[in-house]
Amino acid sequence: xxxxxxxxxxxxxxxxxxxxxxxxxxxxxxxxxxxxxxxxxxxxxxxxxxxxxxxxxxxxxxxxxxxxxxxxxxxxxxxxxxxxxxxxxxxxxxxxxxxxxxxxxxxxxxxxxxxxxxxxxxxxxxxxxxxxxxxxxxxxxxxxxxxxxxxxxxxxxxxxxxxxxxxxxxxxxxxxxxxxxxxxxxxxxxxxxxxxxxxxxxxxxxxxxxxxxxxxxxxxxxxxxxxxxxxxxxxxxxxxxxxxxxxxxxxxxxxxxxxxxxxxxxxxxxxxxxxxxxxxxxxxxxxxxxxxxxxxxxxxxxxxxxxxxxxxxxxxxxxxxxxxxxxxxxxxxxxxxxxxxxxxxxxxxxxxxxxxxxxxxxxxxxxxxxxxxxxxxxxxxxxxxxxxxxxxxxxxxxxxxxxxxxxxxxxxxxxxxxxxxxxxxxxxxxxxxxxxxxxxxxxxxxxxxxxxxxxxxxxxxxxxxxxxxxxxxxxxxxxxxxxxxxxxxxxxxxxxxxxxxxxxxxxxxxxxxxxxxxxxxxxxxxxxxxxxxxxxxxxxxxxxxxx
Numbered sequence: 387x388x389x390x391x392x393x394x395x396x397x398x399x400x401x402x403x404x405x406x407x408x409x410x411x412x413x414x415x416x417x418x419x420x421x422x423x424x425x426x427x428x429x430x431x432x433x434x435x436x437x438x439x440x441x442x443x444x445x446x447x448x449x450x451x452x453x454x455x456x457x458x459x460x461x462x463x464x465x466x467x468x469x470x471x472x473x474x475x476x477x478x479x480x481x482x483x484x485x486x487x488x489x490x491x492x493x494x495x496x497x498x499x500x501x502x503x504x505x506x507x508x509x510x511x512x513x514x515x516x517x518x519x520x521x522x523x524x525x526x527x528x529x530x531x532x533x534x535x536x537x538x539x540x541x542x543x544x545x546x547x548x549x550x551x552x553x554x555x556x557x558x559x560x561x562x563x564x565x566x567x568x569x570x571x572x573x574x575x576x577x578x579x580x581x582x583x584x585x586x587x588x589x590x591x592x593x594x595x596x597x598x599x600x601x602x603x604x605x606x607x608x609x610x611x612x613x614x615x616x617x618x619x620x621x622x623x624x625x626x627x628x629x630x631x632x633x634x635x636x637x638x639x640x641x642x643x644x645x646x647x648x649x650x651x652x653x654x655x656x657x658x659x660x661x662x663x664x665x666x667x668x669x670x671x672x673x674x675x676x677x678x679x680x681x682x683x684x685x686x687x688x689x690x691x692x693x694x695x696x697x698x699x700x701x702x703x704x705x706x707x708x709x710x711x712x713x714x715x716x717x718x719x720x721x722x723x724x725x726x727x728x729x730x731x732x733x734x735x736x737x738x739x740x741x742x743x744x745x746x747x748x749x750x751x752x753x754x755x756x757x758x759x760x761x762x763x764x765x766x767x768x769x770x771x772x773x774x775x776x777x778x779x780x781x782x783x784x785x786x787x788x789x790x791x792x793x794x795x796x797x798x799x800x801x802x803x804x805x806x807x808x809x810x811x812x813x814x815x816x817x818x819x820x821x822x823x824x825x826x827x828x829x830x831x832x833x834x835x836x837x838x839x840x841x842x843x844x845x846x847x848x849x850x851x852x853x854x855x856x857x858x859x860x861x862x863x864x865x866x867x868x869x870x871x872x873x874x875x876x877x878x879x880x881x882x883x884x885x886x887x888x889x890x891x892x893x894x895x896x897x898x899x900x901x902x903x904x905x906x907x908x909x910x911x912x913x914x915x916x917x918x919x920x921x922x923x924x925x926x927x928x929x930x931x932x933x
Contacts, residue, residue, distance in 0.1 A: 406432035484627030584671025712798030714889035828884030
């Protein structure tokens with residue numbers, strides 16, 4: 387028999403409904419599918435560990451996705467019934483049936499505020515870990531640039547060194563920590579991480595391992611007057627009862643380990659003696675464990691919300707011209723998981739560019755390619771974006787060599803001169819080219835694709851040139867704007883919303899090229915249209931229409 391409080395929002399039947407264990411006579415431990423139940427604050431009538439009674443669809447906060455009733459008469463009863471079902475399952479140890487998604491235990495008290503440890507693990511690295519006999523060792527961690535309180539794993543000594551993108555790979559300052567590999571989560575039943583070092587020792591001992599015996603010699607490296615992390619790792623499945631999928635590394639912050647040779651009576655002034663001194667104080671059985679939130683930043687994990695297929699993510703993509711369209715393309719590609727980009731552009735960012743570019747005032751007067759690469763390299767932990775601050779020339783052998791390594795070369799310059807330069811180079815036999823250009827006022831997007839060792843300039847001019855001529859009929863030259871009063875030269879007219887719209891279409895065209903879905907030579911034209919006085923969408927024109 388346990389006591390509970392059912393707490394509803396003041397706006398019931400709207401708002402949250404929570405079932406909390408009573409402070410007196412309620413559950414004091416944490417079960418699966420329950421938030422951390424170790425907290426009891428002041429004179430609160432209930433503890434904080436509420437069972438997760440909502441359906442998985444509740445996270446989207448859309449009533450039409452969910453089966454939870456929303457009316458006053460039945461919503462409360464629905465929660466009570468779900469709570470009873472959860473309690474019966476907990477009593478029978480049936481909360482984690484085979485096939486249910488595996489769920490990590492919650493951190494007691496939410497873990498250290500503002501702290502994060504990022505690592506990257508997948509199925510391949512799991513096999514590496516399972517093939518190594520070592521149970522413990524030193525780990526190298528470093529600060530995540532521009533993210534206070536966050537660290538990431540640089541490497542596990544000689545055991546495993548993950549590969550990150552440019553922003554993280556470029557960090558050189560690192561500090562030591564220690565890792566310990568377990569067989570499963572160190573749990574105090576039913577599903578609670580240890581609160582104290584004594585509980586942690588007990589949880590590890592249940593797996594046939596001695597926590598402090600395994601860590602004793604490694605602690606010696608960490609006795610430098612600094613705080614360090616301990617990473618506890620264990621393999622975990624995707625679903626209960628399923629095969630193991632990857633390692634999880636749960637970090638905790640070690641207290642300042644003692645220094646010097648002062649040890650308890652009866653102990654020698656060596657590693658074991660110094661450990662015994664800590665076990666009598668900062669690592670005593672009653673000392674609290676300071677858990678740190680840990681997160682797997684593997685590309686597969688981060689891309690679970692939406693990413694490109696492997697040929698795009700793993701492809702090497704060169705974008706020549708990172709103005710309005712090129713910068714938008716690069717942004718979409720990078721955030722979708724395309725980690726290897728080369729940006730080629732010799733122009734500097736001007737104030738007039740800001741109306742349709744992802745760069746900002748801080749970037750004015752700087753190379754577009756360099757500043758955009760810097761921005762994209764910190765858009766994700768795996769981005770590898772290289773900048774070439776030059777306009778493409780067939781005579782620049784270094785740049786040509788770099789682009790020859792690319793799976794696709796994307797032209798976003800809308801410049802016939804640039805295409806002429808591409809035409810004068812002999813590329814790889816299977817070189818893929820994509821040329822994307824906006825029509826005047828960004829009402830159309832011209833997508834040209836070719837594959838082969840020579841960029842087919844004449845074919846491009848025949849196909850695209852004829853279509854582009856129609857732009858000047860629909861938008862006379864005398865209607866093209868100037869930079870401002872006092873400037874004779876026209877500027878290309880296009881709004882940011884239209885550029886963004888077609889950038890998305892352009893990315894899908896690049897995706898089709900990398901997936902091998904395009905003919906060796908073809909042109910596609912996408913055009914905006916209206917329905918009545920409203921935006922109707924974009925449509926692909928068929929060949930006869932643009933001919």
